[in-house]
Amino acid sequence: NAGVTQTPKFRILKIGQSMTLQCAQDMNHNYMYWYRQDPGMGLKLIYYSVGAGITDKGEVPNGYNVSRSTTEDFPLRLELAAPSQTSVYFCASGRGYSYEQYFGPGTRLTVT
Amino acid sequence: QQQVKQSPQSLIVQKGGISIINCAYENTAFDYFPWYQQFPGKGPALLIAIRPDVSEKKEGRFTISFNKSAKQFSLHIMDSQPGDSATYFCAARKQESNTGNQFYFGTGTSLTVIP
Numbered sequence: 001n002a003g004v005t006q007t008p009k010f011r012i013l014k015i016g017q018s019m020t021l022q023c024a025q026d027m028n029h030n031y032m033y034w035y036r037q038d039p040g041m042g043l044k045l046i047y048y049s050v051g052a053g054i055t056d057k058g059e060v061p062n063g064y065n066v067s068r069s070t071t072e073d074f075p076l077r078l079e080l081a082a083p084s085q086t087s088v089y090f091c092a093s094g095r096g097y098s099y100e101q102y103f104g105p106g107t108r109l110t111v112t
Numbered sequence: 113q114q115q116v117k118q119s120p121q122s123l124i125v126q127k128g129g130i131s132i133i134n135c136a137y138e139n140t141a142f143d144y145f146p147w148y149q150q151f152p153g154k155g156p157a158l159l160i161a162i163r164p165d166v167s168e169k170k171e172g173r174f175t176i177s178f179n180k181s182a183k184q185f186s187l188h189i190m191d192s193q194p195g196d197s198a199t200y201f202c203a204a205r206k207q208e209s210n211t212g213n214q215f216y217f218g219t220g221t222s223l224t225v226i227p
Contacts, residue, residue, distance in 0.1 A: 040220075042116075044217070048212065056212070090156070097212075099144035099213075100158050
């Protein structure tokens with residue numbers, strides 16, 4: 001099992017550009033999550049999904065979009081990148097109503 | 113608004129000592145309190161978790177103490193080792209009946225264990 005994989009590992013974007021952060025899991029988890037991690041702020045939930053075709057907003061969804069067409073994949077879309085979106089982004093997955101989340105290795109994004 | 117408050121921000125402990133990290137919350141709808149460990153350049157990994165109807169849970173050198181009336185919980189790392197040097201996050205889970213789980217994380221504690 002590869003677990004949760006994220007691509008790319010690093011990316012530099014110019015202000016106003018768009019990009020998609022990819023996330024995939026091979027554990028057949030129905031729940032998937034996107035977080036951002038900023039220094040001294042912990043992890044903040046951006047969006048989450050309870051299954052294919054179902055997504056919902058977390059604490060900090062503005063400036064992001066998600067889709068979930070398959071159980072395995074949960075891409076995060078940034079439209080019109082802003083410096084405030086400079087962060088490390090983590091994708092996670094979990095089973096049903098379990099309290100455990102499995103995190104990917106993260107994507108470090110810089111917007112300049 | 114930080115739903116889960118964590119302290120201290122950083123902690124330095126001698127090898128063999130006890131590391132203590134504290135967290136507090138307000139929302140009584142939280143039903144699980146996991147702790148995560150994160151090494152530099154890696155994603156967080158689940159360390160230990162507790163339900164609010166349990167006052168203590170121990171796994172090896174790691175113990176969670178939970179005080180439901182005070183809405184506080186803490187992680188104790190006994191016999192701390194240099195390999196425990198990492199950032200630790202407390203978290204709280206809220207179950208939504210229609211839309212699933214949401215997790216709220218503390219701001220993290222950077223632990224350094226010196227030999």
